[in-house]
Amino acid sequence: MYFESASFLTSFFPKLIFVNMWRISLFILLSVLYSVQAQEAHLRVNQLGYLPNDSKIAIVFAKNPLRGNFQVRHAESQAVVAQGSLKPASGTAWNTFPYAYNLDFSQVRQTGHYFVQVGNAVSRPFRIGIDAFGTHQEDLLAFMRQQRCGYNPYFNVVCHKRDGKVFYAPIRDSLFVDVSGGWHDAGDQLKYLITGSNATARMLLAYELQPDKFADAFDEYGHPYANGLPDVLDEAKWGLDWIHKLHPKPDWLFHQVADDRDHRGFKIPDQDPADYGWGANSYRTAYFADGKPQGLGRWKSESTGIANIAGRSAAAMAIAARIWNERGIDSIFAEKCKRAAIALYELGKAKEGFQQGNSYGAPYRYNEDTWADDMEWGAAELYRLTGNLDYYEEAKHYADMIRDDGALARDSMAHYQKYPFMNMGHFALYQVADAGTKAKLAGWYKSNLEFIAQRSKKNAFQIGTPFIWCSNNLMVNFITQALLYEQMTGDTQFRELMFLHRDWLFGRNPWGTTQFTGIPQHGEFPEDVHLPSNPTLHKVEVGGLNDGPIYASIYNKLIGLTLHQPDEFAEFQNEYVVYHDDIGDYSTNEPTMDGTADALLMMAIFGLRAK
Secondary structure: OOOOOOHHHHHHHHHHHHHHHHHOOHHHHHHHHHHHHHOOEEEEOOOOEEOOOOOOEEEEEEOOOOOOEEEEEEOOOOOEEEEEEOEEOOOEOEOOEOEEEEEEOOOOOOOEEEEEEEOOEEOOOEEEOOOOOOOOHHHHHHHHHHOEOOEEOOOOEEOOOOEEEEEOOOOOOOOEOOOOOOEOOOOOOOEEHHHHHHHHHHHHHHHHHOHHHOOOOOOOOOOOOOOOOOHHHHHHHHHHHHHHHHOOOOOOOEEEEOOHHHOOOOOOOOOOOOEOOOOEOOOEEEEEOOOOOOOOOOOOOOOOOOHHHHHHHHHHHHHHHHHHHHOOOOHHHHHHHHHHHHHHHHHHHHOOOOOOOOOOOOOOOOOOOOOHHHHHHHHHHHHHHHOOHHHHHHHHHHHHHHOOOOHHHOOOOOOOOOOOOOOHHHHHHHOOOOHHHHHHHHHHHHHHHHHHHHHHOOEOOOOOOOOOOOHHHHHHHHHHHHHHHHHHHOOOOOHHHHHHHHHHHEOOOOOOOEOEOOOOOOOOOOOOOOOOHHHHHOOOOOOOEOOOOEEHHHHOOOOOOOOOOOOOOHHHOOOOEEOOOOOOOOOOOOOEHHHHHHHHHHHHHHOOOOO
């Protein structure tokens, strides 16, 4: 799985023997063998590539000190185009590799395919050019389509038509309400408004900020036919339609469909053996958002309100209303979204607090415990939509409540405790704020980025986000916040750090693998992922963002983790952080719908315009 040359020994020895074999003493022979051992090294680069003006810093790590220079070579001709010195990396080294060096080749800007070489170790090839990131934003949308519930174009089935039977609603338990649609959350087939609201809003934001980067190659059902609407809006509308179903009355909101009774092995979506009390592949539980602790089994949530999901959903609806109206797509749908945004926001005001996810037979749930950031986002988007100054003042109020708190200000946290993993409300409010408020908002963003920068100094890879469950989501959100902060302020001081985190996702990491399924096509990427299409169809859709590496202290405590194959990355694991490309590891190797949606803006910013 690794493109590393072992040619040094075989090329060196014949020459040495041919010249003067009789002069070789045992001491010299041992010296040569030690030199070869000393050059055993592992090179890591961004396998997808670099834009011409990006900083380009590869890393090489080894068990013994390395000497000499590195070379950047053309992949086709192997001609040396640049060389430089090995600069020892500061911070903690990695496992049994105590020596790490940075290789800075930022001066290479000419379009082409290259690889980096240190002694007998070479990197995987990569591209430099404005087209390095291609149009992979479209691959991320393809992954979202294969997560659809209801009609799923990837499996070509209609699933979970009986979602669902209500609980905790102001009507009798077990009555039916139509909450079909939405997306399966990850490798499981649960559906959450917690993640679905964020995914919907983030896709809409990606379109607003990069409208020319998205193609129209699929219709609203995911069929490969253009329908006059960019595919990112088709996918966002899939989420909007589901949120409308979860909000059937102005004062009603459902927040989750199904629970961990879902976990009955991998299955084709319309052949679901899970039984919620009405038989296998039948009705599933639909949880009403009442803002109180919930749980039909042993485990109960700690919910205190519904403002997190109501605020985020209001933001998604307000952005949609603006897009559908301003682009002349559908004024009737725009008005429907506007009314929903206003009602959802009022629900959040009436029940400030957080609605968490529900579990049944296991203690794992979405533990979100913040909500002011979501209400800020909803209020800011409603002000942008309506011009009502009350929303503006309320957005500032909620911004002052949350300030710089959140996932990017923490060393560790419970699963999804500070969700979403960045405060998008600050960015939305910044677009319409007065100068004083802008300064505060930018300052809070900067505070988060500085925290990550300080943490990044502790390890040789210069990664500052913590390796909690879904660490790649944090990585993507740090990158996004750095990009938006630079857009807001023009301050470029975090750009190189942002590139290092981006490059980690594409192979500049201990395992030398990207964190997106199928990207790049000829690279090292997640293959044996924890998704139902893997064992059932023997294929995996391109574009899904994996959960990512995780602290060993968390991994070792999780229930039901069993590797199905020998660990191909065993040499690169340590007692601190682990990652496995194995279907049995749901903690590091399970692509998620919301993480993929979060990554869409990043991919669009770096990518080409899709045709």
